[in-house]
Amino acid sequence: MTQNSEHTPASADLDPTVAAIAEDIVTEDAAPVAPEQTFADFGVHPAIVEALEAKGIVHPFPIQAMTLPVALGGHDIIGQAKTGTGKTLGFGIPALQRAIGPGEPGWDGLEAKGTAGAPQALIVAPTRELAVQVAGDLTAAAARRPLRIATIYGGRAYEPQIEELQRGVEIVVGTPGRLIDLMRQRHLRLDLVNTVVLDEADEMLDLGFLPDVETLLAAVPAVRQTMLFSATMPGPVVAMARRYMTQPTHIRAADPEDEGLTKKDIRQLVYRAHHMDKDELVARALQAEGRGRTIIFTRTKRTAARVADELTARGFAAGALHGDLGQGAREQALRAFRNGKVDILVATDVAARGIDVDDVTHVFNFQAPEDEKTYVHRVGRTGRAGNKGVAVTLVDWEDMPRWSLIDKALGLGQPEPVETYSSSPHLFSDLGIPKGTKGRLPQAKRVLEGLEGETLEDLGGPEAKQRDGGRGRGREGGRSRDGERGGREGGRGRRSGEGRDAARGGGRGERSERSGRGRGEAPAEQRAGARSRGEAPAEQRAEGRGRGRGDGRERTASRSEAPAARTPEPVAGVELTDARRAERAEARAEARRRRGGRTRTRRRNGEVVDG
Structure with missing residues (x-):
């Protein structure tokens, strides 16, 4: 382990981008941790140590062993390590250790100030999946403590997340967009946060989230601990670190036998x-x-x-x-x-x-x-x-x-x-x-x-109502693009299947269309001809068929009852132009000529109509 006490990058292997903030950064390269070291050796809370041991996690990885002594002391950190090296616990344990849960020492003081239940730590992740993963790891590590951890991200209904925040939480893990939404709605309180973690900062840069991250950082107190973790250190991430962090220690997990950009394992x-x-x-x-x-x-x-x-x-x-x-x-x-x-x-x-x-x-x-x-x-x-x-x-x-x-x-x-x-x-x-x-x-x-x-959870969000819930108006009957196996999330969607390229079985839409024709539906050419002779648009016909009907079987039955092809009847509410009337008359005359001049009698509204 090497440390530059003068806060300058004396080590030649310091990234050039990091050198831009050399005056403010202490650089430490992590050596492999001895196998006999445990989390307890670093002063981790006994309850957290017990929870980790219950999950079979006893010995820290290099990035964790280097991060914990600095982070537990309250210093700002830039953690840099390859993916899969255990960065989550590197910042998660210090955040958990600093938080105070209900009934723990110091909780009475928070209640006296009226700040009990307000978030004390904010962890920002670039994707929903990563936010869920981080929250799960922290929940496992805090299993023996009364800490409440909320996961806030888009794609879910607002109400459960708002209710969870109103009940009180100590740690919030989320994605930038939903965090800012709830903050601006005054449901998420950030003025008492004392620990901020930015996970996968380089991925946030790639996804265009850095402006949102800066919005969140501007909303938390200036006096706080900030930990930034990133696999790489591109220029914008360095600039953000310089602006929002105080003399951060730059820590990298270095394995002398694994110098490549990809892991040797x-x-x-x-x-x-x-x-x-x-x-x-x-x-x-x-x-x-x-x-x-x-x-x-x-x-x-x-x-x-x-x-x-x-x-x-x-x-x-x-x-x-x-x-x-x-x-x-x-x-x-x-x-x-x-x-x-x-x-x-x-x-x-x-x-x-x-x-x-x-x-x-x-x-x-x-x-x-x-x-x-x-x-x-x-x-x-x-x-x-x-x-x-x-x-x-x-x-x-x-x-x-x-x-x-x-x-x-x-x-x-x-x-x-x-x-x-x-x-x-x-x-x-x-x-x-x-x-x-x-x-x-x-x-x-x-x-x-x-x-x-695996059970498909009803998230109750807007996506569930718009895309995963009701049946679409498409004739093909394709599955929803958001449903597993073509619509497990709520039946038929807004667009038809597209072969096997639709999500998990979208090609059923094409099969549905073929089967519909087999039940008596007019071929596409005849339907197109009917439209050219004055029939109402497909949307109006679909709306008329769907009005008052409860499911797709009734719609299918209504289509199959119609003759395969016949001269279309006037549609109520659709005004025929003179040209359209002449076209219809010509079509009837052509039909009579094909029958050898014979006519047939039809009745419409009780009146005899010559066909």
């Missing part, structure tokens, strides 16, 4: 693969010996939904996690993944930020990442907490220029990945795939419950 394999063979290749690779929980990364939401659907069809227990899913479906997929009901999570980069599951054994880059930073984030989902991991990257031919830049930036030494197919012998030997494995999971191995085994 991760075995990285790169293959050049054809996009039409990727599904089969991945399906076989997922049957490798020793594979546990697996995350598959894609660049687009549509690809994530399609791949998850394809793997499910092949017998795997897979779930999707992407931005088109409602918050309820996203949390359902994460719970199912953590609870072992699905062992494969197909996710986009943004949705997967903050996923912290220690026993992920494999990561697949189904599509090459955009840049080296995204690559590091992806592969960092495995090999966490001292475990080993495998990262497999599939590079399309058109992605080779991008991959060469990523390889050069990270020094991976694989600028020209070997051409690989699902039947390539080296694929089987590299990953330990049993000989003869095909792209479908054998029936005997399909033992997991899948997403259906």
